Amino acid sequence: MKSSDFGRYALTGCVAAAMLAGCGGSQPPIGEPGAIPQARAIATHVERGGSWMAQEAKSGALVYASSADGGSIYVLSYPTLELVQTLKNLNASAMGECVDSAGDVFVTTVNASETSGTIYEYAHGGSAPIATLNDPGYPWSCALDPISGTLAVANFRDSYGSGLNGDLAIYPNAQGSPTIYSPPYLATMCFCGYDNTGNLYVDAQNASSPYGSLYELPSGGSSLQLINVDTTIYEAGPVQWDGQYMTIADYNHHVTYGPELIHRLQISGSSATVIGTTKLDTTRNRHGGQAWIYGAKILAITEHQKLRFGVGTWKYPTGGKAQKANNAVGHVLFGVTVSSSQ
Numbered sequence: 001m002k003s004s005d006f007g008r009y010a011l012t013g014c015v016a017a018a019m020l021a022g023c024g025g026s027q028p029p030i031g032e033p034g035a036i037p038q039a040r041a042i043a044t045h046v047e048r049g050g051s052w053m054a055q056e057a058k059s060g061a062l063v064y065a066s067s068a069d070g071g072s073i074y075v076l077s078y079p080t081l082e083l084v085q086t087l088k089n090l091n092a093s094a095m096g097e098c099v100d101s102a103g104d105v106f107v108t109t110v111n112a113s114e115t116s117g118t119i120y121e122y123a124h125g126g127s128a129p130i131a132t133l134n135d136p137g138y139p140w141s142c143a144l145d146p147i148s149g150t151l152a153v154a155n156f157r158d159s160y161g162s163g164l165n166g167d168l169a170i171y172p173n174a175q176g177s178p179t180i181y182s183p184p185y186l187a188t189m190c191f192c193g194y195d196n197t198g199n200l201y202v203d204a205q206n207a208s209s210p211y212g213s214l215y216e217l218p219s220g221g222s223s224l225q226l227i228n229v230d231t232t233i234y235e236a237g238p239v240q241w242d243g244q245y246m247t248i249a250d251y252n253h254h255v256t257y258g259p260e261l262i263h264r265l266q267i268s269g270s271s272a273t274v275i276g277t278t279k280l281d282t283t284r285n286r287h288g289g290q291a292w293i294y295g296a297k298i299l300a301i302t303e304h305q306k307l308r309f310g311v312g313t314w315k316y317p318t319g320g321k322a323q324k325a326n327n328a329v330g331h332v333l334f335g336v337t338v339s340s341s342q
Contacts, residue, residue, distance in 0.1 A: 058125030059341050063299060064105050065311050066094035066335035068289075073107060073122075074330045078338060079297075081311055081326040087127065091118055096141030096191070096290055097337040100149065104130070105339050106174070108139035108153060119153060121174070124339045135169055136180070141191045141238075141290070141335075147198040147219070149173050154189040154202055158182060166204060168192070168217065168224075181217065183224055191290075193239040195246055201227070203236035203248060212236025214248060214272065229272045231263065238262075238291045242316070245275065249291060262291070262298070264317065278319040289334040297323075301333045309333035 061078040071090035076083055091109035095117075098106050103124035110117045117139040121131040137155030144151055151174035158167045158180075166189030167182035185207055192202040198219035206213045212233035215224040229248070237249030237260075245264040262278040280300065289301035289309075298316040302325050303309050309332060312325035 061294075061338055061340045062125060063311055064097055064107070064122075064335070064337050064339060065301065065309075065329055065333045066097055066107055067330050067332055068093045068095060068334040069332035070094075070330075071109060072330060074333070075125075076311060076326065076329065079313065079324070081313070081324060083326075083329060085125075085127065087122070090120060093334075095139060095335055096154075097292075097335040098142040098144050098151075099337050099339050100144045100174070101146070103339040103341060105337060106142050106144070106151065107335065108135070108142050110138055114138060117155075119151070119171075124341055131175075133171060133175070133178075135178070137167055137169065139169070140189065143192045143194050143200065143239075144174065145194045145198050145200070145219075146196060147194075150198075152192050152194070152200050152202075152217075153178070154192040156188050156190065166190075168200075168202060170217075181224060186213075186215075190236060191238045193241055193246065195241045201239050201246055201248075203233070203239050205236070212248075212250075214239070216267075225270060227267065227270055227272050229263075229265065229274070231274050233263075240291075240293050242293045246272075247293065260291075260300070262293075262317075262319075276317060278314075278317045280314050280319050281321045290336045292337050294338045299336055299338065301336055302327060311336060 063076040063078050065074045071092055071094045073087040073094060074083060075085040092112040093110040095108045105122045107120045108117060117135040119133040119135055120129045123130050135153055137158040139153045140156040141154045151171040153169040155167050155169060158165055165182060166186050167180050169178035169180055171178045186204045187207040188205040190203050192200060194200050200217040202215050203212050204215055214227040214229055216227050217224050233250050235251040237251045239248050246267060247262050247264050250261040260280040260282055263274045264276040265272040266275045291298055291300040293316055296316055298314050300312055301309055302312040308328055310325055310327035310329045312322040314322055
C-alpha cells in the first residue's frame with residue numbers, strides 16, 4: 001500500500017486491512033498519567049522544521065493528529081481543537097501515536113518503500129523530534145507501559161521472511177533495538193495498549209479467521225496468549241486502558257455510517273467479558289483511524305468530505321453524537337493522541 005493510495009481505505013478496520021493491506025487506532029493515558037521512568041537515551045537527534053507555537057498554547061493540553069498521506073503532524077489546542085502548529089518532513093506515512101507521563105508524543109511512521117519505519121519522539125509543544133527509533137517492520141500503532149516505560153509498537157507486517165505476518169516490537173525504556181514477537185499464525189497486528197499493571201494487549205487478524213482477535217503479552221511474559229472475547233469483533237480497532245477497564249473498538253459499523261463501538265472488557269485469565277459498550281454516532285462525522293480516551297472524552301479522527309479529515313470529541317463512556325468537530329485539519333488523518341503539559 002503506497003501512501004498515495006491510503007486515502008481509498010484509510011477508514012477500514014484491522015480485518016479489512018488484512019484484505020486490502022490496511023488496518024483501522026490507541027493506547028492508555030487518561031487524565032492522570034502514571035509514573036514512567038524518564039531516563040531515556042536519545043537515539044538520534046533530528047532537526048526538522050515546524051511552525052512556531054505560541055507559549056500560551058504550549059501551556060495547555062494539545063491534540064496531535066497524524067497524516068497517513070504526506071507524513072505531517074497537526075497540533076491542535078484542547079478542547080477548542082484550533083490548529084496551532086504543523087510538524088512536517090516525517091516519513092511518507094505518519095500512523096499511530098501514543099504519549100508518556102512527561103507529555104512526550106511518539107509517532108509511528110512508515111518509509112516510502114514500506115520496508116521499515118521510524119518512531120519519532122516529540123516533547124510537548126516541541127517543533128523538532130528529541131529522539132528517533134528505527135523499526136524493522138511496518139509500524140501501525142504504539143503504546144507505553146505505565147510501569148516500566150517500555151515502548152510497544154504493533155507492526156502491521158514485518159519486513160523480513162514472508163513480509164506478510166504482523167509482529168510486536170518491544171523497546172525497553174523506549175530506546176535501543178527491539179525484541180520482536182512474531183507468531184506465525186497472525187496475518188496482521190494493528191493496535192496495542194497497556195493496562196495499569198504492565199500487561200500488553202494487541203488486536204490482530206488471525207490468518208484463519210475473518211474477524212479480529214485479542215491477544216495479551218503478560219507483564220514479564222515471553223509469548224502472546226489468545227484472549228477469548230464474548231462478542232464478535234468484526235473490524236478490530238484501538239485497544240486502550242480507560243482508567244478502569246481495557247477497551248477494544250469495533251469499526252465494522254462505519255461502512256453504513258452507523259455508530260462505532262468501544263467495548264469495555266472485564267478480563268480474567270484467557271477470557272474477556274464485555275461489561276459495557278460506548279456507541280459513537282458518526283452519521284455526520286464519519287470516524288476512522290485512531291481514537292483516544294482522555295478523561296471523560298474520547299477523541300477520534302473524522303472524515304468530512306473529499307478526504308479532508310478532522311478531529312471530533314464525544315462524551316465517554318456516554319457516546320452518542322459528537323460534541324465538537326474540526327473537519328478541516330488535514331488530508332487523510334489517521335493517528336490521534338492528547339499530550340498534557342507538565
